[in-house]
Amino acid sequence: MVSYRLRDWGISRQRYWGAPIPVVYCEGCGMVPVPEAELPVVLPDDVTLSGRGGSPLATHDAFVKTKCPRCGGAARRETDTMDTFVESSWYFARYCSPDDAREPFDPEETAYWLGSRGVDEYIGGIEHAVLHLLYARFFTKVLRDLGFLPLDEPFRQLFTQGMVIKDGAAMSKSRGNVVEPDELIARYGADTARLFCLFAAPPERDLDWSDQGVEGMSRFLHRLWRLVHGVAARLPPPGTPLPAAGAGPDRDLHRLTHATIRRVTDDVVERMHFNTAIAAVMELMGGLGEAVEHAGGAALREAVDTTLMLLAPFVPHVASELWELAGHTTPLDAEPWPVVDPTALVREAVELPVQVNGKVRARITVPADANESEVLAAALGDVRVQMHLAGRTVRRHVVVPGRLVSLVA
Numbered sequence: 001m002v003s004y005r006l007r008d009w010g011i012s013r014q015r016y017w018g019a020p021i022p023v024v025y026c027e028g029c030g031m032v033p034v035p036e037a038e039l040p041v042v043l044p045d046d047v048t049l050s051g052r053g054g055s056p057l058a059t060h061d062a063f064v065k066t067k068c069p070r071c072g073g074a075a076r077r078e079t080d081t082m083d084t085f086v087e088s089s090w091y092f093a094r095y096c097s098p099d100d101a102r103e104p105f106d107p108e109e110t111a112y113w114l115g116s117r118g119v120d121e122y123i124g125g126i127e128h129a130v131l132h133l134l135y136a137r138f139f140t141k142v143l144r145d146l147g148f149l150p151l152d153e154p155f156r157q158l159f160t161q162g163m164v165i166k167d168g169a170a171m172s173k174s175r176g177n178v179v180e181p182d183e184l185i186a187r188y189g190a191d192t193a194r195l196f197c198l199f200a201a202p203p204e205r206d207l208d209w210s211d212q213g214v215e216g217m218s219r220f221l222h223r224l225w226r227l228v229h230g231v232a233a234r235l236p237p238p239g240t241p242l243p244a245a246g247a248g249p250d251r252d253l254h255r256l257t258h259a260t261i262r263r264v265t266d267d268v269v270e271r272m273h274f275n276t277a278i279a280a281v282m283e284l285m286g287g288l289g290e291a292v293e294h295a296g297g298a299a300l301r302e303a304v305d306t307t308l309m310l311l312a313p314f315v316p317h318v319a320s321e322l323w324e325l326a327g328h329t330t331p332l333d334a335e336p337w338p339v340v341d342p343t344a345l346v347r348e349a350v351e352l353p354v355q356v357n358g359k360v361r362a363r364i365t366v367p368a369d370a371n372e373s374e375v376l377a378a379a380l381g382d383v384r385v386q387m388h389l390a391g392r393t394v395r396r397h398v399v400v401p402g403r404l405v406s407l408v409a
C-alpha cells in the first residue's frame with residue numbers, strides 16, 4: 001500500500017481568476033461568512049488589470065465595499081480568490097449537469113454518468129498528473145464521506161499524452177515557438193490540421209511538429225478527393241451486395257477492406273493508436289486505387305464507403321462531402337462503425353503436392369495467392385518433407401504456382 005499525506009494547503013490567491021472566497025469583514029462582527037442565500041459571490045467583469053501585481057479585485061470599490069450580513073453595517077469583501085485546484089478537483093462531477101443552477105451537481109446525473117466507476121479514461125498531460133490527481137482523489141473522498149458522490153476513486157485509468165515539440169523544444173507561449181492552429185486551418189482546413197496531429201505520433205509520445213508533415217496530409221486528402229470523384233459514377237447504389245462467388249480482384253479488395261476495418265478498430269478502440277489506424281486507411285486507399293480498373297462495382301462501393309466511414313472521426317468534413325458525392329442520402333455521422341466480416345479475411349486455399357527427388361512425399365495447403373517464397377517456406381516447414389529430406393540440403397527447387405513444388409536434395 002502507498003500512503004500519501006496531503007499537507008496543509010493555503011488556497012488563497014491574489015488573482016482575479018478564481019472562485020471568490022465568500023467572506024466579508026465587519027468592524028463590529030469580525031469575519032462573517034456570506035449566507036447561503038446570497039451565494040454565489042459573482043466576480044465583477046470590469047476590473048482594471050494594472051500589471052503591477054496584487055489582485056485587481058482589491059482596487060474595485062464596488063466589489064470590495066459591501067454590507068455586513070449580520071449587523072447590516074459597512075463591511076469589506078474578501079478579495080483573494082481560491083486556487084484553481086479547488087475547482088479542478090471536482091469538475092468532472094460538474095460536467096454531468098453543467099446547467100444545474102441550484103447545486104454543484106445533480107445526484108441523479110452524476111449517478112448516471114459516473115456511476116460508482118468514475119471516469120473511465122482520464123486524458124491529460126503528465127505535468128498535471130501528480131498534484132491534480134492527488135487533490136481530485138482527496139476531494140472525491142471528502143464528497144463521498146459527505147454523501148454527495150457515490151465514488152471511492154474519481155478516475156479508472158490515466159492516459160498521459162505527449163507534448164508538441166517544435167525545433168527541439170516543447171511548444172509554449174513563453175518560448176514563442178507556438179504554431180497557431182488558426183493559420184493552419186485557414187490554409188489547409190481543420191481536417192488536414194487534425195489528421196496531421198493524429199498521424200504524426202501515437203498520443204502518449206511527444207509530437208514533432210513538421211510543416212512537411214502537414215503538407216503530406218494535405219496531399220493524401222487531395223488524392224482521396226480525386227479518387228472518389230473519379231470512381232463515383234461507376235458505383236452501384238449503396239448497400240449493393242458483393243457477388244457470392246466473387247474471386248480475383250473483387251475478392252482481394254473485399255479482403256483488404258475488412259482487414260482494414262479490423263486494424264483500424266483495434267488501433268482506435270483498443271490502443272488509441274490513431275497514427276497506425278490512419279496508415280491502415282492509407283493502405284486501403286492505395287489498394288482501392290490499384291483495383292479501380294479491375295474490380296467490380298460492388299467491391300469498389302464497399303471499399304469507398306468503408307474508407308470514408310473509417311476516416312470520418314479524423315476528417316469529418318472531407319469524409320461527409322465525399323459520402324454525399326458517392327450517392328448517399330443519409331448523413332455519414334449517422335452511420336454505425338463498420339463491422340468486420342470474418343469470412344472476408346479468409347484467403348482461399350489450394351493444396352499442392354511436394355516432390356522430394358522426383359517423388360511426391362507430401363501435400364501442403366497454402367493460400368491461393370501465396371508467392372513463391374511463401375510456398376517454398378510452407379513446403380520446407382512440412383514434417384513429412386523434413387523427414388524425407390533427412391537433414392540434407394536442398395540444392396534446387398521448382399515452384400509451379402497452383403501446381404506443385406519440387407525439391408532436389
Ligand SMILES: [Zn+2]
Nearest residue numbers: 026029068071
Ligand atoms: Zn457586522
